[in-house]
Amino acid sequence: MKLWKKIVLALAIVFLILQLIRPEKNIGNSSAHNITQHFNVPPGVQMILQRSCYDCHSNTTIYPWYAEVQPAGWFLAKHIRDGKRGLNFDEYTSYRLMKQYRRFKDIIDQVGSDEMPLPSYLIIHRDSKLNSTQKNELIQWCTAMQDSMKANYPADSLQRRPQR
Template sequence: MKKVIKIILAIVLFFFIAIQLYQPALNVNKGQVDKTYFAKVYTVPENVQNILQNACYDCHSNNTKNTWYSNIQPMAWMMKRHIDNGKEKLNFSEFGSISSRRQISKLKGIANQIKDDEMPLASYKIMHSYAKLSKEQKSLIMDWMNKKADSLSIEN
């Protein structure tokens, strides 16, 4: 029985080492900021921008602050899938490239997701304590997003 366990452990270890050979591309834009970047399109107050960078940008922009586990499989694969999905729904790096109507919808959506405690994700907050938003931070983001959406609605 001990021999079987050793063989199984050896196989598991072999596969764990083997999967480390495939590394997905990391979501890093080397700090480049496009003209469609959210904070370039809008004048975002510094306190709001800081919250967005800490709680949102890792999954919703082209610049992710990669951690030590970003290079360990299968965690890196899961993170890549999660980030790709997040950017598909909302990408602050390309926010200015979407229509005004969609921008309004996204701004309201951000406020609603925060209000409903759907964002940031609980799984993200476990590993990133700085992404846990206080009531004041949530209120600040929700108010700014709703006001910006309302002002865009009036302009259109």
């Protein structure tokens, strides 16, 4: 066999072996603590969150076909794991009040500076890109949620005490 044929064959075998290592899917786990349990999420905002954020920040991802091809599936799994660790709309109401309050601020910052949704995700999920109307809608909603928390809870349950 020619050398280049051996190399191609070896690469093909490695690729096939990679396919056997499949990350666990993020599908259909509990949403008992979904943000809608405690917060008023109007349909427009809900649509934005589901279309642009839930794939990485909820317990249910809608997977593209290439998630079945490794190593692409591993990269997706890592984004989902990291995204959920910081912010999971299906766990939101289980967070301490302070964290719930702060995450609204984080969303405003991340969306306002175009850091979220992740740019690499938008290359393929073009529909998930937020236009300025949608960004404003999301930011105004987060501000309103923070205001309602401020009205309903004592200030020291929402803010970390200043360090002395």
